[in-house]
Amino acid sequence: MIPIAFLEYGLKDLLETLVIATMLYYLYRWIRGTFAIQAALGLVFIIVVNAVVSLLGFTTLNFMLRSVVDVGVLAVFIIFQPEIRKLLYSLGQNTSFDRLFGRSGSEGVVEEVIAAVKNMAQTKTGALIVFARSSSLQDLVDVGVRIDAQVNAQLIQTIFQKDTPLHDGAIVIRSGRIVAASCYLPISQNPNISSVFGTRHRAAVGVSETNNVFVVIVSEETGRISVAKNGGLTSGLSIQKLRAEMEKSLGEDKEEEMGFSAEKAELEMN
Numbered sequence: 001m002i003p004i005a006f007l008e009y010g011l012k013d014l015l016e017t018l019v020i021a022t023m024l025y026y027l028y029r030w031i032r033g034t035f036a037i038q039a040a041l042g043l044v045f046i047i048v049v050n051a052v053v054s055l056l057g058f059t060t061l062n063f064m065l066r067s068v069v070d071v072g073v074l075a076v077f078i079i080f081q082p083e084i085r086k087l088l089y090s091l092g093q094n095t096s097f098d099r100l101f102g103r104s105g106s107e108g109v110v111e112e113v114i115a116a117v118k119n120m121a122q123t124k125t126g127a128l129i130v131f132a133r134s135s136s137l138q139d140l141v142d143v144g145v146r147i148d149a150q151v152n153a154q155l156i157q158t159i160f161q162k163d164t165p166l167h168d169g170a171i172v173i174r175s176g177r178i179v180a181a182s183c184y185l186p187i188s189q190n191p192n193i194s195s196v197f198g199t200r201h202r203a204a205v206g207v208s209e210t211n212n213v214f215v216v217i218v219s220e221e222t223g224r225i226s227v228a229k230n231g232g233l234t235s236g237l238s239i240q241k242l243r244a245e246m247e248k249s250l251g252e253d254k255e256e257e258m259g260f261s262a263e264k265a266e267l268e269m270n
């Protein structure tokens with residue numbers, strides 16, 4: 001034990017401090033760049049003002065602010081609901097055995113998707129392709145149109161062909177198969193997404209905020225290729241860059257660890 005003023009600080013305390021510091025660091029990384037960080041700053045501001053008011057002895061103001069802080073715990077759960085859901089999702093997913101693809105065949109899937117994306121980008125055919133783990137996104141798949149087909153470039157292009165019944169919404173790929181089309185995804189409320197992106201891109205970011213997914217988007221307006229993961233969006237990818245991103249995020253090495261790269265994609269600001 002090392003005495004620090006009136007405190008006895010031992011090895012156990014040091015360990016506890018390190019655990020708390022690590023938790024806070026990861027919490028910050030989690031919510032960095034999201035709406036939650038602004039809400040967190042707002043809460044911290046109220047707590048600081050409350051402390052100052054209390055020091056100055058303003059009793060009525062102190063009572064009012066304390067009441068606000070008292071309901072803060074409930075507010076935290078409401079404000080951070082998407083982040084908490086994402087945390088619980090990923091904890092559950094990282095302990096489960098399911099994987100993005102079976103051990104074999106993932107390379108073929110990547111090549112088929114790349115071939116489709118290349119053609120759709122050239123012809124400016126809008127597309128939204130979600131790679132999910134084997135038992136995830138069931139609620140979204142259920143409201144889409146069940147397909148259960150091998151991943152094939154021509155099939156993907158046919159699904160996203162304008163004026164066909166299935167072209168609206170997203171396709172979901174799980175365990176190397178297209179499981180559904182016309183899936184409706186949650187739209188991101190992140191205010192940092194540039195206004196040049198419409199609902200297709202916001203839906204891609206939205207589904208990646210609370211699920212461990214990798215999403216490929218082709219813009220109908222510009223033919224631009226983008227990817228979304230971990231609540232971030234990277235836009236204007238070349239086919240080579242897309243292949244690299246897919247291999248990095250869906251590749252077997254990462255798959256061994258956690259299925260997806262934990263690295264956060266940059267949120268497009270322009």
Ligand SMILES: Nc1ncnc2c1ncn2[C@@H]1O[C@H](COP(=O)(O)OP(=O)(O)OP(=O)(O)O)[C@@H](O)[C@H]1O
Binds near residue numbers: 128168169202203
């Ligand atoms: N919540 C959603 N889930 C799945 N797909 C969606 C969702 N919202 C919109 N889409 C798809 O996006 C299309 C509309 O795209 P919109 O033009 O609004 O977005 P965008 O990001 O500007 O895309 P683009 O660059 O292709 O125009 C819809 O026709 C539909 O296919």
